[in-house]
Amino acid sequence: MMNPSFINELRWRGMLHDMMPGTEEQLAKEPTAGYIGFDPTADSLHIGHLVQIMTLVQFQRCGHKPIALVGGATGMVGDPSGKSAERNLLSEDVLRHNEACVKAQLERFLDFSQGSSGAEMVNNYDWFKDFKFLDFIRDVGKHITINYMMAKDSVQNRLESGLSFTEFTYQLVQGYDFYWLYQNKNCRLQMGGSDQWGNIVTGTELIRRKAQGEAFALTTQLIKKADGSKFGKTEGGNVWLDRKRTSPYQFYQYWLNVADADAPNLLRQFTLKDQQEANALIEGHAAAPHLRQLQKALAEDVTTRVHGPDALRKAQETTDILFGSSFEDFKRLTGEEIEDAFDTSLTFKVDRAVFDHEVDPVSLLGERTAIYSSKGEARKAIQGNGVSVNKEKISLERKLTHRDLLYGKYLLAQKGKKNYYLLVVS
RNA sequence: GGGGAGAUACUCAAGCGGCCAACGAGGACAGACUGUAAAUCUGUUGACUUAUGUCUUCACAGGUUCGAAUCCUGUUCUCCCCA
Missing domain, CATH: 1.10.240.10 (Tyrosyl-Transfer RNA Synthetase)
Structure with a gap:
């Protein structure tokens, strides 16, 4: 049975950005281990990371062995790639927490069963936490010149605005990851978004110089939307x-x-x-x-x-x-169905007493609930014809009463056309 | 070390003693149109409030003035030229 070519798969999907010469040959030759790193900068991944996750998924489907690396160590340093300013360091507590969350998320997407293409999860903190500074600069730093590091776009772009030694060092830390995986997991390929090219190549360079080995780099397209706005x-x-x-x-x-x-x-x-x-x-x-x-x-x-x-x-x-439905349809739902339909984040509880008299929509939406952050904003939105109650546009004069409540307790509020909220009176 | 330019709201960028919460562009949000698209047109965009209101803003700290983003002094930072 012939596995589909990973590279061709990426090609027709429009995901391939660049790769080192020989990458395609290596993958065609044998099932290969390849990795992608995820730095735990937050306690959840977002859909920007999903591209990289899908890359790993495709990689595995094509018969190769994906390694998902959680950047417990690299996350402590901060990647300057694509960043215009130095970032604040996260505390270690936060990082360890984020790390665990990210790990749990990644686990859902890959097949970790045994076998030549079974996925693995590693954390670079494991091999960095006891790595002494002096050892690092002797064993790793010696192999890479400053000239080489300075030439990277991620560094060049920051020379004007400033770049700390810490972030400057990032590429070495990530490069060593690749080296470590090459030595310990026989990992021959690192993948990543196109902004990672520089970091990845530092790794292949380190492998070449330090281990006389050959490793490969492959980057994927950064997703651009047709109108130029940011994806995700x-x-x-x-x-x-x-x-x-x-x-x-x-x-x-x-x-x-x-x-x-x-x-x-x-x-x-x-x-x-x-x-x-x-x-x-x-x-x-x-x-x-x-x-x-x-x-x-x-x-x-x-x-x-x-x-x-x-x-x-x-x-x-x-x-x-x-x-998909009119308010008439909505009214036919049971209370339970209605409550079930709304996420808790979109549901607001309102005290029954509020509806004892007429309620001013401005105060209801801007004060009693967090639909708008202030009365002023609520007022502006209503004046701008942007607010509906029970699917009907309202004006400032439109007072709300208990007669507007469905089953005596529900009110459907709309901010703009697409944002729905449920008020539950109790 | 010497000389010059600059720091304005999310970003870019006007303003250079009162008419400045501050032109304009972009972005964002909303409305119309549609398909819960795109493009286009319109509105909003410091905070709170809804009144012809209050408060906080034009790097930071002081000062001059009835009154300053605009003038003066000092501080910090950035860029450029010369050494």
Whole structure:
């Protein structure tokens, strides 16, 4: 049985950015171990990391052995790549916590069973924590010249604005990771986003000089959206993999809302659909864009992989209830169904006494609930025709009473067109 | 060490004694249009409030003035030229 070529897989998916000569030959020759590092800068990964996760997943599917590295050590240093300013160091407590969270997330995506392509998880803190400074500069630093390190873009870009020795050293630390994995896990390939090229190559260089070995580098495309805006950002910031930060419903909605121009690309990169399937979906979408089959397939696939089938089903139900139906339909739901449809983050409890008299919408939305952060903001939004209650646009004069409550306790509030909130009066 | 330029809201960037919460552009959010797209057009964008209001902002600290982002003094930082 012939495994599909990993490189070709990345090619048609549009994920390949660059690789060292010989990489493709190495992968064709034998099942190869390859790694990608994830620095624990937060206690959850976000969908930017998902590209790298998918790269590892594809790598494994093509018969190779993926190693997911959690950067317990590198996270302590801080990667200057792509950063315009020096960052604050995280405390060790926070790092150890983040590390555990990131590890748990990564574990869900790969197959860790035994066998030549069974995944492994390592933490570079394990080999760095007892590495003495003097040993490091003698054993590692001696092999790489300052001239070489200075030439990296990540360093050059920071010479004007400033770069600490700590961040400058990052490439050596990461380079040593690769060397360590090469020696201990027979790891021949490091992958990463295209901004990681410099760091990766420091590793292959170290392997060449220190171990006279040959190792390879491969980078993937950074995802760009058609309109030039950043991928993975929403009003609330990053789209996280942790459901406590981004609920499955919000996660599903993010993918469902992807622009047409970006959808084919994202489908190829974030799902495992094969070329035929993907093309069929893309053609189907081109023929009937308003059905948004592409976005639906994408959202479904990614949400399932990240949050599981149950969470997907619930997210879809909620979506149907909020977007697919009129308020008349909404009213037919039972109280339990309604409460179940909303994430806790979108649900606000309001004291019954508030509805004893007429309620001013401004104070209800801006003061009694956190839908708007202040009355002023709530007022501006209402004046700007951006607020609905029970699917009906409201004005400043529209007072709310207990008669507006469904089952005497529910009120559906909308901020803009897409943001729904549930007020529960009790 | 000598000389010059500069530091303004999320970013870029005007303003150079009162009409400045501060032009404009980008971004972000919202409205219309649509398909919970894109493009386009419109509105909002210091905070609180809703009144022709209050408060906090134009690197930092002082000062001049009825009044300063705008003038003076000192401090910090950045860039450029010469040595």
